[in-house]
Amino acid sequence: MAPEARRAVVASRVALVLIPILVLLMAGQLVRVAEALSIGVNYGQIANNLPSPARVSWLLRSLKISKVKLFDADPHVLRAFLGTGVEFVVGIGNEAVPAMVSPAAAQAWLQSHVVPHLGAGARITCITVGNEVFKGNDTVLQASLLPAMRSVHQALGTLGLQGRVNVTTAHSLDIMGVSYPPSAGAFHPTAVPHVQPFLSFLSATRAPFLINCYPYFAYKDDPARVPLEYVLFQPNAGVADPHTRLTYDNMLYAQVDAVYAAIQALGHADIDVKISETGWPSRGDPHEAGATPENAGTYIRNLLQRIEMKQGTPLRPQVPIDVYVFALFNENLKPGPASERNYGLFYPDGTPVYNVGLRGYLPPMASHAGLHQTIHLFALTAIASVAFALS
Ligand SMILES: *[C@@H]1O[C@H](CO)[C@@H](O)[C@H](O)[C@H]1NC(C)=O
Numbered sequence: 001m002a003p004e005a006r007r008a009v010v011a012s013r014v015a016l017v018l019i020p021i022l023v024l025l026m027a028g029q030l031v032r033v034a035e036a037l038s039i040g041v042n043y044g045q046i047a048n049n050l051p052s053p054a055r056v057s058w059l060l061r062s063l064k065i066s067k068v069k070l071f072d073a074d075p076h077v078l079r080a081f082l083g084t085g086v087e088f089v090v091g092i093g094n095e096a097v098p099a100m101v102s103p104a105a106a107q108a109w110l111q112s113h114v115v116p117h118l119g120a121g122a123r124i125t126c127i128t129v130g131n132e133v134f135k136g137n138d139t140v141l142q143a144s145l146l147p148a149m150r151s152v153h154q155a156l157g158t159l160g161l162q163g164r165v166n167v168t169t170a171h172s173l174d175i176m177g178v179s180y181p182p183s184a185g186a187f188h189p190t191a192v193p194h195v196q197p198f199l200s201f202l203s204a205t206r207a208p209f210l211i212n213c214y215p216y217f218a219y220k221d222d223p224a225r226v227p228l229e230y231v232l233f234q235p236n237a238g239v240a241d242p243h244t245r246l247t248y249d250n251m252l253y254a255q256v257d258a259v260y261a262a263i264q265a266l267g268h269a270d271i272d273v274k275i276s277e278t279g280w281p282s283r284g285d286p287h288e289a290g291a292t293p294e295n296a297g298t299y300i301r302n303l304l305q306r307i308e309m310k311q312g313t314p315l316r317p318q319v320p321i322d323v324y325v326f327a328l329f330n331e332n333l334k335p336g337p338a339s340e341r342n343y344g345l346f347y348p349d350g351t352p353v354y355n356v357g358l359r360g361y362l363p364p365m366a367s368h369a370g371l372h373q374t375i376h377l378f379a380l381t382a383i384a385s386v387a388f389a390l391s
């Protein structure tokens, strides 16, 4: 073959091999950006059979889930997700809240649980100080909530992190005294003295109000009167709010708008409401009506669809709902009725509990070795092909 022709053949062979590799690599990047789900998940760990955080980070990346909420600030999890771009909400447990009233304690907590991870490149965008603090009657905890939040916020400023991390808490829907109709939404009278200054804090620091919403509870408590279609986002006549004339086709939106109305009634129109938890159990005790894989799948599938549509609630149609699904895994050590251990999207082995189109990849144990072998094999194949093309 003439040298000219030979060079052309070699060049085309190289292109044949290299272009698909480049396309594959680029496609990986594009998919990552374009298809990242704008859904968050609660990564609870009250279990003794969950995969390691390193394997979970693979699972979540394969699912393109880019927002994770933790109930603590588990350093193993934060480290396992370094470089993934996943955004974290981390939490200070209720038991630690009273101590955080001390500015020095708040600063020490940040210095050991947040600062090193931010320094290493982790994305931590929000800290929840306590969870469902007004659900029980721990008055010491309730009284220390806002001072603790102030200390944490102040300490962020001291550490030069002001504006980078929101400080808030996640409320149970029990904080509501009235939630129907949504426009009449009002906080429970016993909570109002706490909530009023809390809202001023959120408004001044531009942090969101987080609410844990479970239409499932309403259904379970009264399955004869609460239409299943209304709680599962299925076609139904809807419920009209007599004051606003807005129609609600699902209970979740009605609950969120009741919170907006309650906040507005205390003088604030400038606070975002986000859903820090919602979900549906796939199994329950005999008295727990509606806890089936079919209903759980329908709830999550339809919710995902609403999130994909970037839908807002009737009161805030321009503000897409911002949701953290509860939960990533079934958690076998959670106390309480059977439903509590069956909120997961996945079993601990990474298989989906029901099919909502979220089929992820959980690498096998000791995945590091396996993964490195795969990468080496891929690299060797690529080198061999190029060598072949050049020969
Ligand atoms: C409230 O406190 C009392 C006594 O301290 C306790 O018996 C009760 O279970 C508590 N109720 C709730 C809802 O936590």
Ligand SMILES: *[C@@H]1O[C@H](CO)[C@@H](O)[C@H](O)[C@H]1NC(C)=O
Pocket: 125, 126, 163, 164, 165, 166, 206, 207, 208, 272
């Ligand atoms: C803090 O919350 C506000 C209100 O929801 C939001 O606009 C802002 O982006 C959040 N900040 C971070 C760092 O995520």
